Amino acid sequence: MGLTSNKVLALAIVFAVLLFFGTVWYWPRLARRNWQAVSGRVGLLFATQLSIFASLGLFANQSFGFYASWSDLFGQDTGQGVVVDNGATGASGGAVQVVGTQTVNVAGGGQPQIGGQIQRITIFGAKTHIATPAYVYLPPEYFQPQFRTRSFPVGVVLTGYPGTAEALIKGLKYPQTAHDLSKSGKMQPMILVMLRPTVVPPRDTECVDIPGGPQVETFFAKDLPDSIKSHYKRVGVRPAGWGIIGDSTGGYCALKFAMHHPDVYAAAVGLSPYFKAPIDPTTGDLFHGNKDLQNRADLMWYLKHMPAPNTSLLVTSSKHGEFHYKATLKFIQQVRANKVTRISSLILDSGGHNFNTWLREIPGSLQWLSGRLSDR
Known part of the structure; x- marks a missing residue:
């Protein structure tokens, strides 16, 4: 078991x-x-x-999805170092392989035309040779004949560290929330690609292209969008159709991807994010003395010294209970100063760095993200 x-x-x-x-x-x-x-x-x-x-x-x-399996708990996860073929699709079975499906926990969820469908997939990165599991939520409209020619915007959803992709479904209820918001007309139907930023477990790479190591930022900026577009033919192909959202470490990564790659992600949401990659026993040496790479991973430094990215950002925090609250206010102030990047915020009166807080923020965040994406 x-x-x-x-x-x-x-x-x-x-x-x-x-x-x-x-x-x-x-x-x-x-x-x-x-x-x-x-x-x-x-x-x-x-x-x-x-x-x-x-x-x-x-x-x-x-409740919080720290570890996905016994091997993950004891640091014996075998997911690191997967090499794939260098073909056009990245692997003999394609850039994306569907390994299972499950229903969405909503009324009538047993029928894809009513509840949508969740697919468990493996993504193979042709450029980085990284392979990682993920879940894809396909909205009900994806299966309804009247929408057979429609394409859908995509929201990439990231966990924190260590986190599990399953927690995005069971704990944070992204598919259920997206289904309910779309059904009530508060957001457009979206495809969600749900995974953890720890694509080479157990190492916490902080979504960095590590010199001589895993190229995690490239995976999310290049391989993941290319793989999803090659398999799901009805996803948005332009940057305007792609957004990204995450909590904690995932929130930091989401903001960084949108800032570094506005030509890939038109919008990003950071739920209780931080703004600088930490160095600790879980990360190891991320930069190998490369000061430029270390600076780029510092979002405050990036705003001061690099051209302002043409993207939209949303950050969330709490006045009481969230230890990155003051840093979040400083980040908002710095983004406003560049007059190019668009910034929004969702600030609660109180709430800790936990699932309960993020569950209160996700509905509004998904509505915001949906409003900034276009599938055309």
């Missing part, structure tokens, strides 16, 4: 409850002062507390 399985969580809770009552029941029998009784008490307390912490950890992982 997988790490995110409901059965695993249920078994952990049942086991913790049984251990708790077992400890209460056997405690009087272990009240003596010999080493066997003391060892028994220590063992029961340790096992009970461990089971409770395991249950809480599994529940937190279910």
